[in-house]
Amino acid sequence: MIRIIAIKEIKSLLREKRCWVVAIVLLLLFATALVTSAVNQKQLNKARAEAQQLSRIEWLGQSPKNPHSAAHFGNFAFRLKTPLSLFDKGLDTYTGSQVFLEPHKQDDFKFSEAEDADALVRFGELTPAFILQTILPLLIIFLSFAAVSKEREDNTLRLLVGNGTPMPKIVAGKVLGNWALISGLIILFSLMAVLFIPAKSNGDTINRFACILLSYIVYAGIVTTISVVVSAYSKTSRASLMKLLSLWMLAVIIVPKVSSNIGGTLHATPSQFEYANLVQHDVENGLDGHDPSDKRREDLLRVTLKKFNVDTITKLPVNFDAIAMMESEKYTTEVYRKRIAEVRNIFTKQNNISLLASFINPYQAVQYCSMALSGTDYAHFIHFQDKAEDYRLYFVNTMNDFMAKHTKSGDWRTKFGTETYKMVEPFEYTAPSLIWSIRHQPVAFISLFVWLVLSLLFIQSIKRINIA
Amino acid sequence: MSTIKTIIIYEWLQLKRSRTLWLLTLIFSVISIYAAWYGRSEVKEQQRKIALLQDSVAVKMNVLSRELLQHDSTAWEYDPLYKTVFYNRPDGIAALAFGQRDLHKFAIEISEGTYYYNKYATGYSNKTLSGEITNPQKQLAGHLDLSFVIVFLLPLYFILLSYNILSAEKEEGTLPLLAVQAVSTRKIFFAKLFVRWLITTMLAILLLLTAALITGAVTDARIFLFIAATMLYSVVWAGVVSLVVSFKKASGFNALFLISTWLVFGMLLPAAFNAFLTAKYPAINKIALASAVQKANVEVFGIPRIAVADSFYAMHPQYNNLPGDTLPGGWYNPRWIRATHAVLDNKVQRVETPYLRVLEDRIRTAGKFNYCSPALLMQSILTGAAASDHKQIYAFDTASWHYFKTWNSYLDDRIFFKNNRFTKADFDNLPVYTFKPVVDYRQVVFSLLVLLATGLVLLAVSLLRLSAPF
Incomplete structure (x- = not known):
């Protein structure tokens, strides 16, 4: 019976002009979003890849210097956009795109796209994900708000129930019919999107894309169920439409902002000034507050003298200044890691409120899933940030180590050239796998699953409905 | 006239009994109050961060001030x-x-320092110039402040009351009953629309004033601009509603x-413009x-000091009081x-200029797009009046550079x-x-006039x- 109702639902929807009009409008919007995202992705990736190469060329081409001074020339790490960022830009607009890597300090990521964008960026960005997360639910509402209420208004609901069809089956059939149609549309959109995914993409990207497709089909199923169930509970189609539009506004406009704003208000972010002061304090006084930098240096000198079995710094076969700088670099990196972990912990607490809101709002659930699968969420940004920091420590210490081994203490004048700079491998970044992405965002995937189960329960709850 | 008045009064009495009106009003009010509270907390947080920085600098400067009472300072003692x-x-x-x-x-x-290197490359030695620590997830969600309530939710409130x-x-x-009345259906429609516009506007003004009380903006004359903008924005939406109703279609x-119109003006058009820009x-x-x-930094610190001296004295001949100065000394020669x-x-500023021109062009183009959507125009009015828009952000950026130059010029003259010796009087x-x-x-x-004109044209x-x- 469910199948018969579903097929009937599909046939009646396909006969309706509004269904075609809305689908075509949506298709055009999706295509526009896809093309503009693809163009933007291509432009930025080309510029960033070129800049990364240029940074390397400039690193190798710098004039001969002592290795530590050469390290001060610095390197840039540019974050390339992931292949699926054309589908969902996620946080890319708000996270910086590049970081300058230099000795002694960890710099901030700079130049987010939002910095140069105007107020327009706050109205939303035209991406395929925006269309599927925000506009598609409206299409579903437009198509299914009268799915059951119209039958009630036309007195055909009594006939259906009178034939012995239980209400849950009627609703399930209608949900299935609408869902099948919407899923077809999503698959059509996805096929369009596949054409724009960069040709060099690997199997992981394809798997990610398949998961994104699945997530949106599940999301569409959840929204369809809610729409049809609300329609079943509403006396008139007008009431059903009003209720559903109100729910859409709450889910898409109000709740995400409120949950995020509450998170920010409850867990204040330290200012750059406070953060820098804490780092400076730790570097000067030690991570435990009782290990000042002078004392650390003295201890290191004692250990080094003992290691080389000499009694003065001048007798050392290595450059102690460089050894001290290597140790200092390791120490400051520890300090930065400790302090940045605190900031990230605050962000996690802030974001947890939005994440938990995904259990009351499927829009937020699919938003988090989509960003994670597209590689544009906060976890992916942190992953890149950590790799860039690892590279900073690597190249600075490679230079310091060379200086330690090839010069004597106090020698800052001996210069080395390109051959020495070549010892530093270029920065290369490999994005994490799909499994990693899911593991780092389990709550969103669980909440989407919970919503799927809830949808089935909603359909079952229709048993006790008044059909008059 | 008295008939219209009667219609208005009875319309109000009928609406007063509507549960929908009170429910919508309650939701709208709660969100508005929350928005005001949120806005206040954001402002307080920024004020706290500014105060923290000011206090820290004041403590250090007080120490220096006391030291200057004992003896003057010189360039060689100077540290920034x-x-x-x-x-x-x-x-x-x-x-x-x-x-x-x-x-x-x-x-x-x-x-003292380099402004542009701090700004664009690293933030080296300056703890604030490189920007603030921000949660990108929070930035993506955006603010639910009162401007958001007015720009996005006010039209929805009005639409739900009047569609x-x-x-x-x-x-x-009941339409045939209306049609046989002495007053035309058109007049009845506009009387009903006016009641809803009045309810919406009065509620919005009341909430605006409440929010102003919460945020401490009630004594600021700009609140009248907010009120005027809100009234005119409601006129535009009254125009949109009346135009749609004039097609005489079903409620659904x-x-x-x-x-859909709200969606196009509030989301799709801005998103499309943003994609274009x-x-x-x-x-x-x-x-x-x-x-x-990065290149400029390496260049200037890598070239012989005499070359630095030549470039600097060419820029500031008034300081070339030591002819043939090669800026000698050890590493730490101030x-x-x-x-x-x-x-x-100076080098970086020349590179920055074309970039800023592109940015200005973008801002100008974006400004033109504002006139294509009442939501965008309203947002630009509110953020413009509150000095929270892009123009102010860049004005602050420019002013920072000028202050930096003035500050350094003052130190150049004295230190x-x-x-010269830097005295307590110089400090003061x-x-x-x-x-x-x-x-x-x-x-x-x-922009307010454009809103008014748009509303009137739609109504006409x-x-x-x-x-x-009918």
Whole structure:
């Protein structure tokens, strides 16, 4: 019976002009979003890849210097956009795109796209994900708000129930019919999107894309169920439409902002000034507050003298200044890691409120899933940030180590050239796998699953409905 | 006239009994109060961060002041200790329309150093110039401040109250009864629309004033601009509603069409414009800028000191009081460091200029798009009046650079290049700048007039359309 109702639902929807009009409008919007995202992705990736190469060329081409001074020339790490960022830009607009890597300090990521964008960026960005997360639910509402209420208004609901069809089956059939149609549309959109995914993409990207497709089909199923169930509970189609539009506004406009704003208000972010002061304090006084930098240096000198079995710094076969700088670099990196972990912990607490809101709002659930699968969420940004920091420590210490081994203490004048700079491998970044992405965002995937189960329960709850 | 008055009174009495009106009003009010509270907390947080920076600098400066009472300072004793804080302090009005304030720096330390290297490359030695720590997830979600409530939710409130003004009468079979009255259906429609506009506007003004009380903006005259803008924005939406109603379709159609219109103005058009601007002005210029800064930094610190001296004295001949000065000395020669910083800034400023021109072009183009959507125009009015828009952000940026130059010029005159001693009197006369946002009232008033004209045109068109019999 469910199948018969579903097929009937599909046939009646396909006969309706509004269904075609809305689908075509949506298709055009999706295509526009896809093309503009693809163009933007291509432009930025080309510029960033070129800049990364240029940074390397400039690193190798710098004039001969002592290795530590050469390290001060610095390197840039540019974050390339992931292949699926054309589908969902996620946080890319708000996270910086590049970081300058230099000795002694960890710099901030700079130049987010939002910095140069105007107020327009706050109205939303035209991406395929925006269309599927925000506009598609409206299409579903437009198509299914009268799915059951119209039958009630036309007195055909009594006939259906009178034939012995239980209400849950009627609703399930209608949900299935609408869902099948919407899923077809999503698959059509996805096929369009596949054409724009960069040709060099690997199997992981394809798997990610398949998961994104699945997530949106599940999301569409959840929204369809809610729409049809609300329609079943509403006396008139007008009431059903009003209720559903109100729910859409709450889910898409109000709740995400409120949950995020509450998170920010409850867990204040330290200012750059406070953060820098804490780092400076730790570097000067030690991570435990009782290990000042002078004392650390003295201890290191004692250990080094003992290691080389000499009694003065001048007798050392290595450059102690460089050894001290290597140790200092390791120490400051520890300090930065400790302090940045605190900031990230605050962000996690802030974001947890939005994440938990995904259990009351499927829009937020699919938003988090989509960003994670597209590689544009906060976890992916942190992953890149950590790799860039690892590279900073690597190249600075490679230079310091060379200086330690090839010069004597106090020698800052001996210069080395390109051959020495070549010892530093270029920065290369490999994005994490799909499994990693899911593991780092389990709550969103669980909440989407919970919503799927809830949808089935909603359909079952229709048993006790008044059909008059 | 008395008939119209009677219609208005009875319409109000009927609406008063509607549960929908009270429910919507309750939801709208709760969200507005929350928005005001949120705006206030954001402003307070920025104010706290500014105060923290000011206190820290004040403590250090007090120590220096006391030392200067004992003896004058010289260039060779100098370490970039003389500092001040330049800030763009948000006020109560900013709490109502927070705009782009979370995306940009709002307080910086001004001291001797290189401005552009700190700004574009690293933030080296300056703890604030490189920007604030921000949670990107929070930035993506955006603010639920009062401007958001007015721009997005006010039209929805009005639409939900008015989408079925006539269609409901038709659907319930009471329209023929209206048609036989002495007053035309058109007049009845506009009387009903007026009641709803009045309810919406009065509620919005009441909530605006409450929010102003919460945020401390009630004494700020700009609140009248907010009120005027809100009234005119409601006129535009009254025009949109009346135009849609003039097509005499069913309630369902009206609701769908109006929500779609709201979606187009509030989301799709801005998103499409943003996509266009992103494609036309891709964020790639800064990449080249950062690279140029890095190169300039290496160049200026790598070249012989005499070359730095030549460049610097060519820029500032008034300081060339030591002919043949090669800025000698050890690594820490304050004159050399100061000259190098100045030369570096000069180099980078030249690279920055074309980038800024592109940015200005983008802002100008975006400004033109505002006139294509009432939601965008309203947002620009509110953030413009609250000095939270992009123009103010760049004005602060420019002012920071000018203050930085003035500060350093003052120090150059007294510490670095005239071999004067820095006295307590010099300390007391260190330049003090306060950033005062300049609201472009002409632009705001023009935008208000555009809103008014749009609303009136829409109402006039619907008036003509509704003259045909139902």
